[in-house]
Amino acid sequence: MNIHTRLALLTGTMWLFGPCAFAEDAKPPCCRELSASTPFTDRSIYQLESDWTSDIGREIRLGVFRGHLQVVAMFFTTCESSCPIIVDDMKHMEKALPEKLRGNVDFLLVSFDSERDTPEVLHAYREKMHLSTEHWTLLRGAPDEVRxxxxxxxxxFQKDARGQFMHSNLITVLNTEGEVVHQQAGIRSELQPIIAALEHATQGKP
Amino acid sequence: MRASWKKILTALLGLMAAWPGFDSRVRAEMPPDMVVVPTGNYRPLFRGEKDPKEIPVPSFALDARPVTNADFLAFVTANPRWQRSQVKRLFADEAYLQQWTSDRDFGPPENAHRPVVFVSWFAAKAYATWKGRRLPTTTEWELAASAGFSSSDGANEPAFLQAVARWYSSPTPAELPPVAASRANFYGVYDLHGLIWEWTSDFNSSFVTGDARGDTGLDRQFFCGAGSLGASDRANYPAFMRFGFRSSLNASYTLHNLGFRCAKDL
Structure with missing residues (x-):
């Protein structure tokens, strides 16, 4: 076990002791309760019945994100090329959010790497990239669910012989019902279309 | 004492395995509508510089025929949420089963033996799960489809290559022929070429954008790791077409010439 793994495990373990000790309104996205009062809409991806584990070790269904806008990207922590840039792009988006959108927009990163991206590894990545617990969720799932x-x-996406993933660079905006309302391919693209999509999605029903 | 028991057991097992009927008795557990595709090596059409030239594929069972309208009717009857009027838009687009006359009627009786088309990846996956099977992976599908009429490598059979090329260069007929009407391949599998396109479990692992004749047709900006891929066999146009087709699909798409068949672990 190298020093990085040790550190990752240590921070992960420390974190596991008190994952959800937050005031009700400041709960991290993953710690909200699944609100199933009304059925999900026909186009909602929250209809998926797959189970995911967040970097704080909590098992969730995607439906817990209902009620907040989500900016979603798929990535993996050992990615050597574009993933860090995508995450960086998303951080820029967070900074560029107009005042009225802050607090209502969450950022969701889902790993391709079911094998290596354990909750601990994801958590170390969160620390390294300085992603706030208030609005960022990192998830891993079984290969079939990721697919x-x-x-x-x-x-x-496709895994190569070295265990690296070749994958599309795609950022998706989900409205409060979990419906895809905007997608943007590529890296280092303009922030404005995404911000506009988020603003539009808060203004009324899609 | 223990050691001698072990010896006797080993001898008994050896005898059983040597008994001519043993193998076929094990195989008999396999559903009659499936065939075994033996372990083989698949040469990926697209691979990275460091990726192996061949991927070993463990033996698996594959439906000998594509799933038909009659088969699919049994599924939607047992699972109403997959009927035309009830399916959720997330899981199938507006054209889902549009060739049928109603939720539980696939139209004229001759449709019974035609392959079911206008089905999404989700619907195909749900059908396979209901049957206790799964969709084949792209690698498995391609391995099965690389067999010719009389050998496991169709690339050496001019008659096979001609038949395949003829299909890929002709449009889909208005009325699809019934399944298993053409010649089975070396493994006893029908219609891998010549009838419809088929879903695979990982259809979204293909990376072909636009024109695949020149370079790899990949763009660094849109695909992470894109620069490292090259095509192993540029002359295999049917395979290019299949990979291009798959990479253009979305899991909820339904098309007039896109169906599926199931696979199963052995």
């Missing part, structure tokens, strides 16, 4: 989510988002 299904990717299929639904239109993300293509």
């Amino acid at each position: 299904e989510l990717a299929a639904i988002l239109g993300v293509n």
Whole structure:
């Protein structure tokens, strides 16, 4: 076990002791309760019945994100090329959010790497990239569930012999019902279309 | 004492395995509508510089025929949420089963033996799960489809290559032929070429954008790791077409010439 793994495990373990000790309104996205009062809409990706684990070790269904806008990307922590840039792009988006959108927009990163991206590894990544617990969620799932989510988002991916993933660079905006309302391919693209999509999605029903 | 028991057991097992009927008795558990595709090596059409030239594929069972309208009717009857009027838009687009006359009627009786088309990836996956099966992976599908009429490598059979090329270069007929009407391949599988396109479990692992004749057709900006891929066999146009087709699909799409068949672990 190298020093990085040790550190990752240590921070992960420390974190596990008190994952949800937050005031009700400041709960991290993953710690909200699944609100199933009304059925999800026909186009909602929250209809998926797959189970995911967040970087704080909590098992969730995607439906817990209902009620907040989500900016979603798929990635993996050992990615050597574009993933860090995508995450960086998303951080820029967070900074560029107009006042009225802050607090209502969450950022969701889902890993391709079911094998290596354990909750501990994801958590170390969160620390390294300085992603706030208030609005950022990092998830891992079983290979079939990752494949299904990717299929639904239109993300293509393939694992190569070195265990690296070749994948589409795609950022998706989900409205409060979990419906895809905007997608943006590529890296270092303009922030304005995404901000506009988020503003539009808060203004009324899609 | 223990050691001698072990010896006797080993001898018994050896005898059983040597008994001519043993293998076929094990195989008999396989559903009659499936065939075994033996372990083989698949040469990926697209691979990275460091990726192996061949991927070993463990033996698996594959439906000998694509799933038909009659098969699919049994599924939607047992699972009403997959009927035309009830399916959720997330899981199938507006054209889902549009060739049928109603929720539980696929139209004229001759449709019974035609392959079911206008089905989404989700619907195909749900059908396979209901049957206790799964969709084949792209690698499995391609391995099965690389067999010719009389050998496991169709690339050496001019008659096979001609038949395949003829299909890929002709449009889909208005009325699809019934399944298993053409010649089975070496493994006893029908219609891998010549009838419809088929879903695979990981259809979204293909990376072909636009024109695949020149470079790899990939763009660094849109695909992470894109620069490292090259095509292993540029002359295999049917395979290019299949990969291009798959990479253009979305899991909820339904098309007039896109169906599926199931696979199963052995």
